[in-house]
Amino acid sequence: MAQAGMCELLDKSLAESKDISPSDKMFLHNEVMYPTMICCPETLKILDTFEARSDDVILVGYPKTGTNWVGQILVELEAVSGKYDDEERKKRRTRQRESELSLFPYLEFGDPEKFERMKQLPSRRRIKTHLAPQTLPKSIFKNKTKILVLFRNPKDTAVSYFHFANGMKLFPTQKTWDEFFPDFIRGTVPWGLYLDHIMEWNKYLDDKNVMFITYEEIKENPALxxxxxxxxxxxxxxxxxxxxxxxKTSFKTMKDEASETHGEMGKSLFRKGIVGDWKNVFSENQNEEMDRKFEESVARTKLGMMLKYDVYCKC
Incomplete structure (x- = not known):
């Protein structure tokens, strides 16, 4: 029942987006673009009214870095660690999902009234977001809420984002890869420049309430x-x-169940789930440009080195 309700919400958002005029598909907030189909300016304007709890479970990741996958891992961790029997697990999961239906799955999604409704959710609340640290509600850091920050190599992120954006019709018109790549490199895509996200999060490396993990390390050793x-x-x-x-959270399992868990959006959310797909898409010039941008900005930062760019982004 809860999964069906979530599908209905996601499908409704997708259907309604078809009626949005091309010029209204995006809006700017604090010089960053957001898609109208899932975000609204009023919600972003009052983000700081959200009151985080110290026991909230917060997952942060730039779009297409694997937040749906890791988010499901966190769902299963909460369920399994509770040591509930099967019946109780189903009841708890159903209650949680039914509560979340009116919220949309990410902090910045949906209507501004959602923050009042979030107060009614039982602890521990699981919260996902694509927002950069300087945009997150201040209460998250003030209340020392634990944050899991997910990263993925920039080239695979760009390719996955391209397919997702076209599949979801985020842009006023469909784009070819060669049209999308300059937008991604400049940050003129929803949620801004990915390299800026890395630079900003690098400032939090010594924060004990922030944990960094990469898509690639989970793929290589999911148990760890x-x-x-x-x-x-x-x-x-x-x-x-x-x-x-x-x-339970393998890519194959989640893709097979995508139509049930995410409705029509599932087709765009779960595509290949592999490391290195960028090699089939990037031109030589695009490779060089991305390498240069990475080298100029984040390559020498501790977080930049943690991403192992030379391993995952060099031919």
């Missing part, structure tokens, strides 16, 4: 990735339970 997340958020799970979560 799940274990790290569990320890950070104080979820109590056994090695056997970790393996159960790994299997």
């Amino acid at each position: 990735g799940v274990k790290r997340m569990a320890e950070f958020f104080d979820f109590s799970v056994s090695e056997q339970e970790i393996q159960f979560i790994v299997e």
